[in-house]
Amino acid sequence: MPAPTPPAEIDLSATLVRELLADQHPDLAELPLELLANGWDNVLFRLGDELVVRLPRRALAAALVEHEQTWLPLLAPLLPLPIPAPTHIGEPGFGYPWRWSVVPYLPGEIAARAGFEPPAAAATALGEFLRALHQPAPPEAPANPFRGVPLAQRDDAFRLRASDLSGLVDVDGVTRVWAAALARPASSGPAVWLHGDLHPANLLVRDGALAAVIDFGDLTAGDPATDLSVAWMAFSPDDRAVFRIAYGDAGDDTWTRARGWACGLALAFLAHSSDNPLMAAIGGRTLDAVLADDSP
Numbered sequence: 228m229p230a231p232t233p234p235a236e237i238d239l240s241a242t243l244v245r246e247l248l249a250d251q252h253p254d255l256a257e258l259p260l261e262l263l264a265n266g267w268d269n270v271l272f273r274l275g276d277e278l279v280v281r282l283p284r285r286a287l288a289a290a291l292v293e294h295e296q297t298w299l300p301l302l303a304p305l306l307p308l309p310i311p312a313p314t315h316i317g318e319p320g321f322g323y324p325w326r327w328s329v330v331p332y333l334p335g336e337i338a339a340r341a342g343f344e345p346p347a348a349a350a351t352a353l354g355e356f357l358r359a360l361h362q363p364a365p366p367e368a369p370a371n372p373f374r375g376v377p378l379a380q381r382d383d384a385f386r387l388r389a390s391d392l393s394g395l396v397d398v399d400g401v402t403r404v405w406a407a408a409l410a411r412p413a414s415s416g417p418a419v420w421l422h423g424d425l426h427p428a429n430l431l432v433r434d435g436a437l438a439a440v441i442d443f444g445d446l447t448a449g450d451p452a453t454d455l456s457v458a459w460m461a462f463s464p465d466d467r468a469v470f471r472i473a474y475g476d477a478g479d480d481t482w483t484r485a486r487g488w489a490c491g492l493a494l495a496f497l498a499h500s501s502d503n504p505l506m507a508a509i510g511g512r513t514l515d516a517v518l519a520d521d522s523p
Contacts, residue, residue: 235284282327289325291444333439335431344435350466354473363417364448374423375449388494408487414450452484459489
């Protein structure tokens with residue numbers, strides 16, 4: 228059965244954030260501060276009109292924030308859409324144990340709520356964004372055992388989630404999709420930079436257009452199929468074709484693996500969102516799209 232969002236390991240209040248800012252970035256400490264979002268890994272506070280404070284809420288996320296701090300300032304100038312590259316770095320203090328960031332506030336509404344209009348333009352923009360991002364990464368790029376790896380390494384987790392969700396999903400159907408993806412050769416090209424968690428809640432929309440890509444906590448290097456799974460999360464079959472053209476044909480093996488990744492990630496969203504209807508809805512829509520698509 229579905230499980231809830233992982234619990235926070237530390238309480239984060241506006242008072243604590245204000246103390247951290249006053250101590251480490253006093254030039255920002257007097258700006259208005261309010262809670263913006265509380266996610267799986269991080270708590271976000273709006274800081275004034277132009278900034279956001281991003282703080283890990285559990286130990287697992289602490290290293291991910293450090294990856295963003297190291298790499299996003301280097302990647303941002305290479306990409307055709309804004310990303311939240313940190314402008315200020317925070318250190319532990321006042322009982323808070325991890326590093327944290329101040330990042331630009333990128334205006335817009337998440338695509339999971341707003342949708343795209345016209346969607347074909349967004350499919351083109353996202354395909355071009357991923358083509359720019361998916362460049363060979365250096366050996367010291369962050370490792371991630373859950374994203375970018377050969378699908379065979381995720382087989383046990385997939386089958387466990389499919390079993391746990393039995394009765395809620397078409398287990399035979401998702402197993403066939405997964406088996407088709409596993410049957411394709413693993414990626415043989417260089418490990419490329421990956422967003423790692425590219426779904427409609429991490430895409431911002433303004434006036435119907437794709438405006439920014441956020442939340443690079445799972446930034447890593449590996450198989451581009453991981454990120455290309457967003458094609459089934461965000462677009463109709465016709466717009467997936469537009470997305471594929473904009474990205475550049477990576478070959479049928481890659482796109483079949485991408486469909487497998489979409490299937491596996493949909494189960495993950497469903498398995499861990501009993502208290503998060505937004506992510507559960509993304510998982511359900513993605514699974515429907517995957518199962519309806521016989522020729523990725």
